[in-house]
Amino acid sequence: KTIAVVGCPFSGGQPKLGVDKGPIHLVEAGLITRLEELGWRVLFDGHHQFEEISAASDPPIGKLQNPRHVSRVCESVAEVVGAHVRNGQLPVTLGGDHSLAMGTISGTLSSYPDACVIWVDAHADINTAETTSSGNIHGMPVSFLLGLGEKIPEYAWVKPLLRPERLVYIGLRDLDAGEKRILRENNIKAFSMHEVDKYGIGRVVDMALDHVNPNRDLPIHLSFDVDALDPSVAPSTGTPVRGGLTFREGHYICEAIHETGLLVALDLMEVNPSLADPESVRQTVAVGCSLVCSALGE
Ligand SMILES: N[C@](CCCC[B-](O)(O)O)(CCN1CCC(O)CC1)C(=O)O
Numbered sequence: 001k002t003i004a005v006v007g008c009p010f011s012g013g014q015p016k017l018g019v020d021k022g023p024i025h026l027v028e029a030g031l032i033t034r035l036e037e038l039g040w041r042v043l044f045d046g047h048h049q050f051e052e053i054s055a056a057s058d059p060p061i062g063k064l065q066n067p068r069h070v071s072r073v074c075e076s077v078a079e080v081v082g083a084h085v086r087n088g089q090l091p092v093t094l095g096g097d098h099s100l101a102m103g104t105i106s107g108t109l110s111s112y113p114d115a116c117v118i119w120v121d122a123h124a125d126i127n128t129a130e131t132t133s134s135g136n137i138h139g140m141p142v143s144f145l146l147g148l149g150e151k152i153p154e155y156a157w158v159k160p161l162l163r164p165e166r167l168v169y170i171g172l173r174d175l176d177a178g179e180k181r182i183l184r185e186n187n188i189k190a191f192s193m194h195e196v197d198k199y200g201i202g203r204v205v206d207m208a209l210d211h212v213n214p215n216r217d218l219p220i221h222l223s224f225d226v227d228a229l230d231p232s233v234a235p236s237t238g239t240p241v242r243g244g245l246t247f248r249e250g251h252y253i254c255e256a257i258h259e260t261g262l263l264v265a266l267d268l269m270e271v272n273p274s275l276a277d278p279e280s281v282r283q284t285v286a287v288g289c290s291l292v293c294s295a296l297g298e
């Protein structure tokens with residue numbers, strides 16, 4: 001099978017400079033060669049240029065920051081990822097901030113409507129325009145994918161293709177009040193760090209899969225935010241939160257998902273190579289590469 005590496009140098013979903021440089025660092029760390037060494041054919045259709053998409057003027061809509069730019073970029077990503085999936089390739093999207101998952105998961109679901117989503121993150125990224133306090137759209141992609149909250153004309157292209165019972169979280173530990181309410185109201189399954197401690201990562205992954213993929217017959221889209229890992233493991237990221245997944249727990253999730261043989265798309269998000277000292281940046285990039293390779297059979 002062929003992997004399509006989709007470099008998405010995009011930072012509009014959040015305020016910190018540098019996360020748009022994530023893809024180039026991941027590729028320059030040798031990710032493509034490592035994937036080829038695993039036996040994959042790898043297509044790298046380059047780092048997408050999004051500057052031309054950026055709206056001339058993009059004033060906030062309510063609290064939402066860079067709303068038109070984020071929407072246009074995500075719509076473009078949905079088309080790119082959807083095309084790769086339709087061509088029978090496995091898209092590996094390198095971020096860039098997590099707002100991009102609005103595009104990647106839309107792309108996957110357009111071809112695999114019954115796909116399930118495993119969202120590995122310290123955060124739920126499920127704020128609506130009403131519940132967000134920051135207005136940073138990287139904290140909102142899941143709400144758009146589920147069709148929650150007030151409709152925003154600029155986001156009319158996002159179809160509510162994701163069903164709550166097809167979504168499961170691993171690694172949560174920093175949720176806004178509105179997000180906790182949304183998870184409860186929609187019966188969304190979440191394995192926080194408390195459950196990871198209580199049951200161990202092995203049981204958590206089994207339970208997560210039992211919830212969204214009970215017969216192990218549905219395609220899996222894995223959306224991995226490196227801030228799910230403990231900041232000691234992946235320090236160079238925009239919204240670090242203490243008490244995260246260990247290096248091994250992060251890798252176990254990826255290895256276990258590979259073992260299902262059901263992975264159809266992968267996102268590796270929020271590596272920001274400008275937020276730490278060179279050694280910490282190198283470490284974060286190396287972990288990102290390693291997680292991708294583990295999800296693909298290493
Ligand atoms: N939920 C946050 C963080 C989103 C992180 C997105 B990512 O893709 O990295 O998972 C946090 C908002 N929170 C509000 C209260 C403040 O004290 C701290 C930040 C938000 O900005 O909505």
Ligand SMILES: [Mn+2]
Binds near residue numbers: 098125138225
């Ligand atoms: Mn995230």
Ligand SMILES: [Mn+2]
Binds near residue numbers: 121122123225228
């Ligand atoms: Mn996060």
Ligand SMILES: [Mn+2]
Binds near residue numbers: 227238240
């Ligand atoms: Mn983040």
